[in-house]
Amino acid sequence: MMDKLKTWVLTALVILSLIQSYLLAYSMPGLGVTTIPQQDYVPAEPMGQEEKVENVIFPEDMVLHLGKGKHTLLYPASNFYNLIFGKIKSREFKGFQRSAAVVVDWDEIRDRDQGLELRFGRGVPVELLSKVLKLEGDTTFMDDVVNRIWIYKSSDRDEVRTYFFSGDGLTVYESVKADLTAQDVQMYVGYGEYQTNYRRLGQDIYTADGPVEAMQSVVGYDSYSPEQMQRYLFFDPGVTRVISDQGGSQIYTDGKRGLQVEQNGRWINYTDPVSVQGQDDNKSQDVYAAIQFINDHGGWDGMHRFVHEGTFESVQVLRFQQYYGSFPIIPQEPFVFGSMKLRVQQGVVSEYERSLLTLQKKPKQRNVRWLPGGDMLESAFENYARKQDVTAIFPALLSVAAEKNVMKLEPVWAVRLRDGSQKTLLQAIPGGYKPGPGEPGGAPLQKANQDSVEPDSIVGSGGIARLSGGPLDGHLGG
Known part of the structure; x- marks a missing residue:
């Protein structure tokens, strides 16, 4: 009889201990926990627009070399930029030959020969670029990342040379079968004749010679609610709980994924720890996955340009820079706005940052x-x-x-x-x-x-x- 009583008492103590542990875990000072009832779940409705990869791949600027040391720059969505890029997209680039970048004196060509550079900032995978331009090359070229295309007409003969620069800074690929003529280059350069001149201060640094x-x-803006994004990002929002911290942020979590809401509900950071096998990552496939993820989880607000931030510990960091007119939007801290950022590995998104604000047209x-x-x-x-x-x-x-x-x-x-x-x-x-x-x-x-x-x-x-x-x-x- 005494043994049974001890057993019951011990069982009761264990149960009380479990209850106390639960209360300590979910009732910490400064944290308010709210569980969203299962019946509150409503299927998500479409939010922003969908986008395609070919619409987010474009040069961040164009440098027109007018000859005799004169240069000018064109920016996205401007008339001459659109005109030139439209013509370049209709041309074919074949017969790529790989060589070291140092075999050509680029400083001399820049100041002497008429031509243009299409600059892609931190680079874009060639396989993605082939969705925008008509490219035909071998596996080595198609697997590389290029950060500029340089097309110029030799000053001493009627010949056009076209080079694609690898992001490694050491390699160039010449398209010996480019569908371009000397007249094409002269026409492109002619568009810059009456534009603001730019002076070159360094290898790739240009500053305007006059006012721009x-x-x-x-601009007015609308805003998605954190609850809308929660419905997009969790398989079953009905089992998530909301934690509010003393700093004013809210965290939605289902025990695995987390959605942190900051800036009074205007910015989110979503994390989903993923486990992938250690194998080579496909840069292009990760970009496709990122674009589709955004299509399915909030959509797009206006024009964006793909930016490859780099690879860190086998995880690719991708960013999509938002534009308003011809210029990109940059944030004035602490107010964060102007880009979406994702971490992707083997086609799986593990982190997603974006604003919940959408600009009025x-x-x-x-x-x-x-x-x-x-x-x-x-x-x-x-x-x-x-x-x-x-x-x-x-x-x-x-x-x-x-x-x-x-x-x-x-x-x-x-x-x-x-x-x-x-x-x-x-x-x-x-x-x-x-x-x-x-x-x-x-x-x-x-x-x-x-x-x-x-x-x-x-x-x-x-x-x-x-x-x-x-x-x-x-x-x-x-």
């Missing part, structure tokens, strides 16, 4: 702003604290949270660093003022004009251009 026109926009307000060029832009670059880490300078739109449901997109010159991060370099000139030749941010004075202008009327002591009482007065160091 941009648009500052005030028509802006509430638009104003012309001019991005400064010339010595002002070059000086900003030369004095940038992380100058040695800069791999590109480009115009961008800084996303700034304004009033409720409204965002301001402010034009800036931005830099991309070696780690892939994007930072503001120089803001647009206030008030829509366009600086003239010889003014800070303006183009250099032409030699023909310098003889007829009184030096003291433009340049003060120390060689600093004077704009007394003008829009730039007080905005420049001196």
